[in-house]
Amino acid sequence: MDMENATKNWEQMTYPFFNIKLNYNLGALSPFIDEKTMRVHYGEILQNYISNLNKILEQRLDLQKLTLTELIDYATKNQEQDLLRYAGGVYNHFFYFTELRPATGQIVIGITPQATQEITNAFGGWKNFKEKFTEYALSVFGSGYTWLIRNDQKELEIRNTSNQRVPQDGTPILCLDVWEHAYFLNYLDKRQGYIDAFWNNVDWVKFSERI
Template sequence: MENHYPFALPPLPYPYDALEPEIESKVLCFHHDKHFATYVENLNKLLEPYPTYHSWTLNQLCEGWANLPKEICQGVRNNAGGVFNHDLYFRTLRALPPSMPQPPLDSAIRRVFGDIEGLKSALKSASLSVFGSGWACLCADCGGDLSIQKVANQDTVLPLLPLLCCDVWEHAYYLQYQNRRPDYFDAWWRLIDWPQVSADYAAHLENRLPIPEK
């Protein structure tokens, strides 16, 4: 997506019915075309009268919202985070059959979580323990070490790199799963695009800054 103002809604990278039956087309359409689109529209409206910030990247807005004029800082925090989180959410899903993590991500997962089932269990626990609306994310730090982080509302995990995130706002699943968040998580897990996530992690390792010699 365009990484500065004016932001544009990225097209959904697959047909609306591509993720069925795990995520129904009506849920995907509503989530992407209504909720995600609203965050993009609101972010542009907030920034329009402030040309000083039109060159700021989405990451800069997510991390530096507190430095913006007080009349827009909270709005930018909410909407820039909404754009950032949803962009990652939709980019890291794919149609069935399920895929698996690839090197070097697979070995990083084993180091921290034991195996892929250990990661699933830890991420599911985090997703179910988010009180109210928020996200559970698999993240990498600047050295490539993995962790699971939870954020409320539309906050982001930056400056950590989020590799994938489970949206546990009710709009992501309530039309199909009602209050059954565990069932939604299991469906979302089967749709993770592990080749894409693995490629993002590999690129992150390649772009790491060298550790200074002592």
Template structure:
């Protein structure tokens, strides 16, 4: 296994740990957040998703926007060192129990950190195409065929008013489509993300301007279905 493959596989495992309870990786994540949360490295180069997502967008999105969520989450928790012992996914899951002074920060910045960590992982170079494995069978069983699924998913992504995300989630032992506003995470609603697209303008405006539908269409070319399948298999056990 070369270094790039190692990084990509580690990122997939980390995303599953971020989103699926009970994994050893989650315990490791908790051990690494005693002092502060950190921006995870992108598992591929900034230009790796060209021509579908441009290099400048990826660099700004990761090194500026995602980094800001991490930094602001750390600042919000400065007076709550005991909470930094929790993984970011646990913070987001339990946001309803957070002190009033930081509830919004955990929802916005914690959600932004978790959502983006997941987002980078389910994309990749030399990706796209149709899914395989258990996720393909599950999507076909729920939506009839892959084309119909893409159409329905696209409606959630295009129809999200303002900023937010569209998601395929695993909940109550089945797949469901949903969308969330801003940086709200499905984790806060007891759902496990399996696939998600960021439809904030900063995710696509440099290349696609106001053509969100074009961005959504191009995004399918960078979906890493192998990663999505691994996350689904872990979630559905």
């Protein structure tokens, strides 16, 4: 592990990339995400994305000082598909795993009145927001993510991305990995059950800071 890198937030991390340390243990998100899924998803799948990204960057001195979002911008502009896929995969998974926390039993603990106001203004309230987000997450065909973002017009918007693509504009606030590898061991093909459980494990403190 690169010690200088280790002290940085993942959003500032540059080559060589390494897996983030989680604030919870691998079984702590159960029953939303079981320990075996975490071992595979966080420990193997994400690690593979990181290793593949490092392999690409090993010979690319010009790119070694770039952060994940800078790499994604570069890869998009220059149409470097492998770089885009792996940098996107690392970014998306870092975002997802760090926005989760063990369930508290109180769905919206940690949420600020301002965040609730924002959700109410944009979607008419939490219930409507969750319904709309769920609708989007169910409609991802194949592999991808559902996001809440603040778009360039400064409005809150729900959006889907395919495979390991990231939203092309705006600032991400929340993301849900709906690749089958994120839930299949626990929910089989019942994506709805996974989405419903997700709300219990969102770190609402982080969410409120981002919104």
